Amino acid sequence: MAEKVVNIEMINPENLVYQKTKVLNDNVMHYCPGCGHGTAHRIIAEVIEEMDIQSEIIGIAPVGCSVLMYNYFNVDMQEAAHGRAPAVATAVKRLWPDKFVFTYQGDGDLAAIGTAETIHACNRGENITMFFINNGIYGMTGGQMAPTTLEGMRSSTSPYGRDISMMGNPLKMTELVAQLPGTCYVTRQAVHTPSNVRKTKKAVRKALEYQQKNMGTSFIEIVSNCNSGWKMAPVESNNWMVENMFPFFPLGDIKVPDEE
Amino acid sequence: MAKVKGTIVVDIEKCKGCEICISACPTSVISMSVEVNGKGYPYAYLNDPDGCTGCSNCAIVCPDGVITVYRKKIG
Ligand SMILES: Cc1ncc(C[n+]2csc(CCOP(=O)(O)OP(=O)(O)O)c2C)c(N)n1
Ligand code: SF4
Ligand code: SF4
Numbered sequence: 001m002a003e004k005v006v007n008i009e010m011i012n013p014e015n016l017v018y019q020k021t022k023v024l025n026d027n028v029m030h031y032c033p034g035c036g037h038g039t040a041h042r043i044i045a046e047v048i049e050e051m052d053i054q055s056e057i058i059g060i061a062p063v064g065c066s067v068l069m070y071n072y073f074n075v076d077m078q079e080a081a082h083g084r085a086p087a088v089a090t091a092v093k094r095l096w097p098d099k100f101v102f103t104y105q106g107d108g109d110l111a112a113i114g115t116a117e118t119i120h121a122c123n124r125g126e127n128i129t130m131f132f133i134n135n136g137i138y139g140m141t142g143g144q145m146a147p148t149t150l151e152g153m154r155s156s157t158s159p160y161g162r163d164i165s166m167m168g169n170p171l172k173m174t175e176l177v178a179q180l181p182g183t184c185y186v187t188r189q190a191v192h193t194p195s196n197v198r199k200t201k202k203a204v205r206k207a208l209e210y211q212q213k214n215m216g217t218s219f220i221e222i223v224s225n226c227n228s229g230w231k232m233a234p235v236e237s238n239n240w241m242v243e244n245m246f247p248f249f250p251l252g253d254i255k256v257p258d259e260e
Numbered sequence: 261m262a263k264v265k266g267t268i269v270v271d272i273e274k275c276k277g278c279e280i281c282i283s284a285c286p287t288s289v290i291s292m293s294v295e296v297n298g299k300g301y302p303y304a305y306l307n308d309p310d311g312c313t314g315c316s317n318c319a320i321v322c323p324d325g326v327i328t329v330y331r332k333k334i335g
Contacts, residue, residue: 004270004272004293004303004305004306005269006267006306006309007265007267007306007309007312007330010265010266010267010330010332011267011269011330012330014332015330015331015332016328016329016330017266017314017316017329017330017331018316018319018320018327018328018329019328019329020325020326020328021325024325028274028324029323029324031323031324032276033276033277033278033301033323034276034278034279034280034323035323036323037323038322038323038324038325039321039322039323042323042325191321192280192321193284193321194284194316194317194320194321197320197321198320233279234278234279234280235278235279235280235282235283238280238283
């Protein structure tokens with residue numbers, strides 16, 4: 001394997017331009033190869049490092065593939081029951097108003113079983129930041145249909161594709177919470193290309209800065225892939241996401257604070 | 261204009277062979293190994309020692325954060 005290391009003379013701290021943030025530990029993440037959860041974790045961790053708030057932030061982990069995210073973040077974290085992360089975050093933030101508090105949730109967690117907690121936390125304008133990883137499916141449990149599953153999209157419980165007449169319409173949770181007075185910043189991003197990663201990072205930073213200014217709930221959807229659940233190779237799943245998910249879940253800011 | 265040269269170090273045992281970095285590389289200098297790592301995944305490597313500019317695109321899209329990037333001015 002040694003021949004794969006090239007340009008050895010350049011490898012010294014003086015030339016270092018990118019390395020994994022220390023806000024993530026060295027554990028190997030359990031996510032499938034190419035899954036956007038890993039990239040989303042790293043972006044959030046990088047912003048925590050850049051804002052120097054590692055000891056000031058508390059994360060609430062969901063149920064779903066990211067249930068074990070506390071094994072990777074070097075920050076305080078609390079696990080919540082399925083869908084209840086916004087309720088737990090509400091309590092944590094009210095007890096420690098000076099801390100930064102975030103939830104990290106999949107679409108099964110945030111937009112199915114936790115719909116009530118999501119909507120009410122956003123409507124109350126809890127001063128928290130919510131990260132919503134939308135891969136259109138229940139990844140952890142074997143690729144079942146989620147409220148976010150697209151029309152015609154195959155899943156293990158809609159093997160012939162989602163039929164709206166029988167299974168109802170896909171839900172745009174992000175547009176929904178944008179209408180609530182408690183949200184200050186609502187945006188939809190992705191993490192499959194370098195430019196999308198950079199945009200998402202800016203959004204994460206803004207969201208946490210708005211929280212610092214007590215402006216209400218900030219909500220960032222990240223449209224992501226579930227290559228295992230979609231039964232595709234990683235790069236193929238990202239291409240499928242661009243072609244099929246983005247037309248229904250278009251990227252960009254949905255609500256920004258007045259000051260902007 | 262000063263030219264820059266870059267290089268990457270892939271944490272081979274943590275790479276999952278997803279190939280997301282390959283599509284992110286603007287100079288197409290990342291390939292997948294034929295041999296596999298301890299987990300059975302082929303891993304990413306720099307196929308052209310002079311082709312990397314150190315832009316870090318591969319590293320910032322790698323879901324597992326296994327790429328470290330170095331860059332220096334030459335000439
Ligand atoms: C109360 C309860 N109901 C159901 C489950 C089973 N369950 C575990 S994860 C999950 C869905 C997760 O999907 P999602 O939130 O989209 O996350 P992903 O795995 O796709 O990242 C379900 C239904 C559970 N753990 N607890
Ligand atoms: S099952 Fe899907 S969401 Fe879960 S880790 Fe694998 S690719 Fe990611
Ligand atoms: S993106 Fe990361 S994990 Fe995937 S092949 Fe490249 S180096 Fe390996």
